Amino acid sequence: MLASLLAGLGLGFSLIVAIGAQNLFVLRQGIRREHVLAVVAVCTLSDLALIALGVSGIGLVLHGVPWLAIVVRVAGALFLIGYGLLAARRALRPAGETLAVTGPATDAASSASSGTLTATRRRAVVGTALALTWLNPHVYLDTVFLLGSVASSQGDGRWWFALGAGVASVVWFAALGYGARLLAPVLATPRAWRVLDAVIAVVMVTLGVVLAVGG
Template structure:
């Protein structure tokens, strides 16, 4: 039976976990687009949720403290993530300029499962913010809850699972809006802009060594 401190730790983890992942980013934009296309949604949701849970557990187990002792690794990850995000931004921009190719049910428009999962893994594990926020921040915060750190981790993990499931499977409710190519053009234009800004910010952090 969970005690009041344990419930408080779980609720705190749930709130902080949601707060860190709800902001628009590369991962969320990808999950949203796959949900709108009804394309490998279950696999994408599973990869994102499972990755988050693994990273949260790693943070609680002390990986966050270990990462802080390897400052040279942060710029390396920043540059790798920036290069990948910039490439993805260019692909989104190309889709936005070709509205005829944006229809979710267009013949030949579907992407294979392996490519989709690979892209999802890259967007998740090549993103330095994942390590700085999920591993370092959540991990260090969890340590403040002492014996209840695992309840904190469970709450954070639950928040991630519910968020990605809601985003991926709930996106289909917006499909009537995206029945027009113009709507997909706007979405991919926004995704391209977000990815470019994230890539630039990561490159800047890599140069500064932060």
């Protein structure tokens, strides 16, 4: 059970700690100190729902169609290795993405005089967080299909695997949102993302190989 938990934790971090629109949005909101709790809650709860969907849905399908387990396992392994190789490529040849950060909101007088404006802004921020999560096609490949397929290889430990992945989501989004002011100077540099991508590449390729040869 501990092995499944740690595997889920490792894969969860590998998938989520990658530069992308959602993470940049959470980081930006954390830097601005604007509706951080709402953004972190939306991203975390959405990820937990997607993890549960992947583990339960894929698991049921594989249980009823044994041969499909082999197909999913191979496909999952290839996806992991391919994802890892792409991360390695980013680490070796960064795309030069930079974090566009605006300063903290300076209209304190406006926010004090209009609670309606604040509520409207909160809805807009939450809507953006939901869109960046649920309208991203990669989230279904990564969280639903990939995590679900890898979890199926854990047998009875698949829910421990899901728990590990869920813990990774909770820790990451909370740390990114609330630690953003401390992390921003580091995460905004291309070199930091190269290091993260290098770690992601190693973990993903290793898990892909293990999944392919170990079943």
